[in-house]
Amino acid sequence: MTDLLFDLAFWLAAPVWLLMIVAPGRRVTDRVAASPVTVVPVLAVYLALALPVLPELWAAVTDPSRAGFQDLMALDAGAGAIWAQVIAWDLLVGQWMYREARRLRVHPLVMSPLLVATILLAPVGVLLFLALRALRISRDRAAVDAPVARSAAPRGTP
Template structure:
């Protein structure tokens, strides 16, 4: 059962990622990406997985050390809960990146790969996105402003 819940976690996040990557201009995608409620199914799954290992989880987060954390991740429910939590936070991060990219008119051809990288390795994708965002802001600031007639 825990293996199924582990796999279900990604399936719960995948539709939002697919919309942001493959249908970035669709109005429905913008509505979905604007909602923080997209992570609620993942957080509910986290609760189901975390409940049986809450004492171990509490020990790992209240007094962090590598051995206690390793013991938590050795438990199937512990690893599953951490996976669901990572997916939830990565999804929120991806939604923010998507909305920022839309606001700044960053090309979907750049954002698609960046969002895919966010799914896989968000600690690499976020700095790349922040660099692209900074560059876009600089370029936008240097454009001559339109004048009213």
């Protein structure tokens, strides 16, 4: 049962990722990406895996140590619960990235690889997106400020 739940955590999130990567800008994709409810099924899997190992999970999170997490991860349900938690968190972050990219008008051919990177190695994908976002925001601010700077110049100044 644990193996099934472990796999299910990913497969419940996969359709949302697929929409954001291959169908960006579609009404259904934008609606799905805007909803935090997409993680609820994954969180249900998390609870199904976490409840049987709640004492070990509680010990690992209330007094964190490498050894405590190793003990938790040595349990099938413990590893599965951590996996489901990662899947849910990555999905929420990916949905935020998708919505931010749409707001900033980042082209889907740029965004799709970043979303794939986030699925596979979330910290790498998120860091790359944050760098892109900072550049985009900086560029947009410069574009807005440029006409203001020119209009504020004294007459006769080029």
